[in-house]
Amino acid sequence: MRCRKCKERAVLEIPRHHTAFCKTCFTEFVHAQIERAITEEKMFTKTDRVLVAVSGGKDSLSLLDILRKLEYRADAFYVDLGIGEYSRQSKAKVEHFTLTRGIPLYVHELKEDEGAGINDLADLVHRPTCSVCGTLKRYHFNRTAVELGYNVLATGHNLDDEASRLFGNVLHWQTEYLEKQGPTLPASVEGFAKKVKPLFRLAEREIAAYAIVNKIDYIVEECPNSKGAKMLLYKDILNRLESESPGTKQAFYWGFLAKQKSEERTRPSMAEQDQASLRPCATCGQPTTAEICSYCKLMARAKKDGPAPVGS
Amino acid sequence: MKVLLNHPVREVEVKGPRRVKELLQELSLLPEAVLVVRGDDLVTGDDLLRDEDRVEIRPVMSGG
Numbered sequence: 001m002r003c004r005k006c007k008e009r010a011v012l013e014i015p016r017h018h019t020a021f022c023k024t025c026f027t028e029f030v031h032a033q034i035e036r037a038i039t040e041e042k043m044f045t046k047t048d049r050v051l052v053a054v055s056g057g058k059d060s061l062s063l064l065d066i067l068r069k070l071e072y073r074a075d076a077f078y079v080d081l082g083i084g085e086y087s088r089q090s091k092a093k094v095e096h097f098t099l100t101r102g103i104p105l106y107v108h109e110l111k112e113d114e115g116a117g118i119n120d121l122a123d124l125v126h127r128p129t130c131s132v133c134g135t136l137k138r139y140h141f142n143r144t145a146v147e148l149g150y151n152v153l154a155t156g157h158n159l160d161d162e163a164s165r166l167f168g169n170v171l172h173w174q175t176e177y178l179e180k181q182g183p184t185l186p187a188s189v190e191g192f193a194k195k196v197k198p199l200f201r202l203a204e205r206e207i208a209a210y211a212i213v214n215k216i217d218y219i220v221e222e223c224p225n226s227k228g229a230k231m232l233l234y235k236d237i238l239n240r241l242e243s244e245s246p247g248t249k250q251a252f253y254w255g256f257l258a259k260q261k262s263e264e265r266t267r268p269s270m271a272e273q274d275q276a277s278l279r280p281c282a283t284c285g286q287p288t289t290a291e292i293c294s295y296c297k298l299m300a301r302a303k304k305d306g307p308a309p310v311g312s
Numbered sequence: 313m314k315v316l317l318n319h320p321v322r323e324v325e326v327k328g329p330r331r332v333k334e335l336l337q338e339l340s341l342l343p344e345a346v347l348v349v350r351g352d353d354l355v356t357g358d359d360l361l362r363d364e365d366r367v368e369i370r371p372v373m374s375g376g
Contacts, residue, residue, distance in 0.1 A: 001356045011354040012347075020356060057374055130375075160373070208347055208372040212354055220318055226375030235373050239344040 012209045015246035023213050030210045033201045034066050041184045043196040044152045050074040051106075051150035051193070053141050054097075056090030056219045058211040059156030061097050063199055065216055067154070068103065074154070075104040079140055081133065082110045082117025083224065090219045097217065106148065108140050114299065119225070124302040129225045132298065139295035143286060145193035157197040160204035163253040164234035171234075179270060182257060188274035191287045203249065204235075313361055315339075316368040328365065333357035339369070346371055 001010040003022035010020035021029055037043065044050055050067060054060040054076045067074035078094045081087055091107075098105040111117050118136070122129040145153040162181065169177045185195040199207060211218050226232065241248045268276075280286070281293035288294070313328045315335070326335060332348050332355050348355050349368040361367055 001358055010356050013356045058372075059374070204374070205344060205347065205372045208370065209354055212347065212349060212370070220370065222319060223375050229375050231375060232373060236342075236345070239342050239373075243342055243344045 011213060012206070014206065016203070016242070016250060026209065026213060030202060030206065031066060031070060034063075034198050035070065037183065037198045037201045038072075038196075041182075041196070041200075043154075043184050043198060044072070044194070046072060048073065048152050049150045050152045050154050050196075051077050051141075051145045051148065052154045053137070053156070054078050054094050054105075055156070056093035056097075057156070058208050058216070058218045059158055059161075059199060059204070061093070061156075061216050061218050062207050062211045062214070063154060063156045064097070064103065065101075065214060066210075067198070068101065075106070075150070077106045077141065077144055078108070079137055080107060080109045080111070081136075083119065086219075086221060086224055087117075089221065093217060093219050106144060108144065110136065114302075116302070121298075121302055124305050125298055127298075130229060133225070135294050135298055139286065139293070142191075142193055142195075143284075146191060151187065151193060152196055153193040154196050154198060156199055156207075158199040158202055158204050158207050159249055159253060160235055160238065161231075162197070162200055163238055163249040164231050166253055166256055167234045167238060168230060178256075178260075179273075182260060182270075186269075186271045186274075188271035189278050189287050191280065191285065192274075200253070201250075313363050313365045313367055316366075318369070318371050328363040329360050331357065332359050332361060335361060335367075336369075341369065345373055 001013060001020050002008070003010045003025050004019045005025040006022060008022035008024070011023050012026055013020040050072055052060060052064045052067065052074050054064055055078070064074055064076055076094065076098050078091060080091055094105065110121070114121060114136070116124070118133050119129055122132040125132065141153050141155070166181055169181070183197040183200040187194040238249050277289050278287040281288045281296055282291050283296040284293060286293050286295070313326055315324050315326050317324065326338070333343065335348070336343055336346065343357065347370045349370055350361065350365050355361070
């Protein structure tokens, strides 16, 4: 197979775009998709300070690599969840990546700061590990970005992540979550960094291909806690649809975004809704809809129920 | 040829020559969910794999 642009040997076929690219043209294609996402969704400019939440996986390391190559002011933030060998390996990948490229890296250690790893914390509060992990990461991503003076927090969510999340929310009619499924969430109140997902135009397979083509050493191993996760089932179902009918995932998610945009004028903006519903958490000061934010509630419960001091 | 698979990591022996898409069919793998790497290079569905090739099938799905 030959590259559609330059006729060199192709390394990746992209059926949803009826095309195939060589290494060089594929890298250019990925960069162009990211630039388009950043510009069209008004994510950030070259003067903004962007903190990229990195996990050691293909998506977040590729995102950081691309933003740096496109000359954005992007640095890295890693949360060490304390999941044994998996966390040790993923942290090593992040440290190697940032050190060899001279990128500033900030690390939050759950075991040091919360007093326990993610699995022990989930056991203490009797909640699913992935749910506790989501609460903790969202909290630390935002808090660290704001405290360190970054006005934008970027994550490596790709088209497959967003399409499968939308699929799950629609399957269960969780319409209250749909509003926040866009690729840009505004810094609507004091204490919130803007949240962006610059990879939303690219499929998971394209990001993995980018990482391989550009020799990004990422952790291939999956988080042991994700075994049997619903999100993987939804991704598998969407991939089956995509194989039969290329373009299904982008039609589903991008179509949803277009519908949301067309309805923007008929309802209050997300910033207006946030300003009406959010207030500072009585314990930590982070924005929340309740008196105490979900992170502080979780930590209070862990301290109360825990056999050893937690987070002290 | 030796084919390295992930999740869990294992190696299988497959007789060549055969096209990448045929290999995926034989292993019941969805092309959308994996990438095929020969040596250090990505290969596409119609590339021919030979007995002497060392091939890795890299899954692309992560927990999200």
